[in-house]
Amino acid sequence: MNERIERALADLRARQTIGEWMPCPRCGRDTMKPALHTNALSRHADGIYVCDECGTAEAMLDFMRNPMPIEEWAVFQAPRPESDLKALSGAEAWERIGMEHGPILIELYKRWKREPANADFTPYRWEAFKKCPGLTEIWERPFQARYEVADGELILRLRQTDEGVEIAADLLEHSK
Numbered sequence: 371m372n373e374r375i376e377r378a379l380a381d382l383r384a385r386q387t388i389g390e391w392m393p394c395p396r397c398g399r400d401t402m403k404p405a406l407h408t409n410a411l412s413r414h415a416d417g418i419y420v421c422d423e424c425g426t427a428e429a430m431l432d433f434m435r436n437p438m439p440i441e442e443w444a445v446f447q448a449p450r451p452e453s454d455l456k457a458l459s460g461a462e463a464w465e466r467i468g469m470e471h472g473p474i475l476i477e478l479y480k481r482w483k484r485e486p487a488n489a490d491f492t493p494y495r496w497e498a499f500k501k502c503p504g505l506t507e508i509w510e511r512p513f514q515a516r517y518e519v520a521d522g523e524l525i526l527r528l529r530q531t532d533e534g535v536e537i538a539a540d541l542l543e544h545s546k
């Protein structure tokens with residue numbers, strides 16, 4: 371468990387302890403019962419309560435020796451702002467993404483390239499989701515971004531050329 375997650379868990383624990391309302395940290399749904407201690411105590415995050423369904427799921431997955439990593443809890447996923455890109459065709463979406471997200475992604479890519487080899491991509495991923503509404507996923511090696519659009523998936527690949535950073539866009543069409 372890395373330091374970022376440990377800090378976030380400590381914060382979560384403190385907020386649950388003072389009775390702050392929050393969705394279940396594991397599944398992200400509004401399934402917590404108002405009295406904190408009547409919920410399930412997580413088997414993996416010390417002192418953190420999850421909803422009953424997640425408590426059961428944790429027990430099942432443990433029994434199958436296939437626990438879900440804490441990093442995959444809903445509370446650790448980047449918030450994704452709403453966007454209407456999904457309603458656009460790949461060509462229409464690319465026109466907008468190229469203009470609005472292109473400069474942001476290029477700037478992120480340049481900063482990421484300067485990071486040491488073992489750097490954590492998570493802060494970059496969060497920043498990308500925050501600044502690029504409609505982004506579906508982003509990966510660091512190779513650096514690419516995926517957008518769900520009306521007729522398929524738009525994949526953006528960034529690479530360094532002699533003239534600067536270049537973005538190539540490919541539309542993977544849904545089979546009809």
Ligand SMILES: [Zn+2]
Nearest residue numbers: 394397421424
């Ligand atoms: Zn839950």
